[in-house]
Amino acid sequence: MTCLSKEALLVRSVLEERGLETPMIGTGLSSAEKKDRIESHFTEILKLLELDLTDDSLAETPHRIAKMYVNEIFSGLDYSSFPKITLIDNKMQVDEMVKVSDITLTSTCEHHFVTIDGKATIAYIPRSKVIGLSKINRIVQFFSRRPQVQERLTQQILVALQTLLDSQDVAVSITATHYCVKARGVMDATSETTTTSLGGIFKSRPETRAEFLHCR
Ligand SMILES: Nc1nc2c(ncn2[C@@H]2O[C@H](COP(=O)(O)OP(=O)(O)OP(=O)(O)O)[C@@H](O)[C@H]2O)c(=O)[nH]1
Numbered sequence: 001m002t003c004l005s006k007e008a009l010l011v012r013s014v015l016e017e018r019g020l021e022t023p024m025i026g027t028g029l030s031s032a033e034k035k036d037r038i039e040s041h042f043t044e045i046l047k048l049l050e051l052d053l054t055d056d057s058l059a060e061t062p063h064r065i066a067k068m069y070v071n072e073i074f075s076g077l078d079y080s081s082f083p084k085i086t087l088i089d090n091k092m093q094v095d096e097m098v099k100v101s102d103i104t105l106t107s108t109c110e111h112h113f114v115t116i117d118g119k120a121t122i123a124y125i126p127r128s129k130v131i132g133l134s135k136i137n138r139i140v141q142f143f144s145r146r147p148q149v150q151e152r153l154t155q156q157i158l159v160a161l162q163t164l165l166d167s168q169d170v171a172v173s174i175t176a177t178h179y180c181v182k183a184r185g186v187m188d189a190t191s192e193t194t195t196t197s198l199g200g201i202f203k204s205r206p207e208t209r210a211e212f213l214h215c216r
């Protein structure tokens with residue numbers, strides 16, 4: 001069994017406590033076992049669609065999907081993929097907002113298992129700790145690599161950062177295109193969805209909230 005980092009364990013326990021963890025059941029299966037089983041089920045799905053799996057283009061598709069689910073697009077279901085977090089003491093006494101804009105976000109809609117394609121903007125006010133910038137992008141990436149609803153994704157990122165920074169003063173905004181809205185169903189090619197989660201001073205102080213929401 002992989003040993004989880006103390007940051008991964010802490011974030012998971014706070015999300016569970018707050019009822020924000022992705023609903024999961026434990027199977028006890030290894031990654032290799034999961035991939036084997038997913039491959040075999042996808043073989044059945046493709047056959048039910050009457051696709052010929054002896055065709056050289058399709059033959060490896062169940063295997064590719066299994067690998068993609070476990071190693072890539074759903075790897076954030078496993079806390080052993082939680083990023084290594086670098087925090088440094090705020091010796092430089094930064095007390096103004098640090099904001100990272102337009103973070104690439106690619107996730108998967110849990111209702112239809114198609115892509116959510118968006119961008120995240122994240123800000124925090126440093127207190128005792130400053131976080132390595134790329135770690136913010138990596139946390140976005142980790143929680144995006146799950147079947148998601150955008151509202152939960154936004155909250156998970158907020159609470160993970162609040163926990164790691166030991167401060168409530170964090171803000172997260174996500175704007176995304178849902179391919180379940182764009183490429184099927186209602187077929188709306190232009191609408192975007194914005195979700196925002198604000199903590200601490202971002203919620204309580206209108207000027208800070210406005211600076212986050214309106215200034216680039
Ligand atoms: N709140 C929220 N809803 C989402 C998200 N992703 C997809 N949905 C919605 O989930 C709903 C599922 O509704 P259903 O009526 O069960 O599914 P459906 O028959 O495929 O519905 P249509 O998409 O309207 O064709 C749809 O309205 C989706 O647009 C998300 O991130 N947040």
Ligand SMILES: [Zn+2]
Pocket residue numbers: 109110111112113114178179180181
């Ligand atoms: Zn959907």
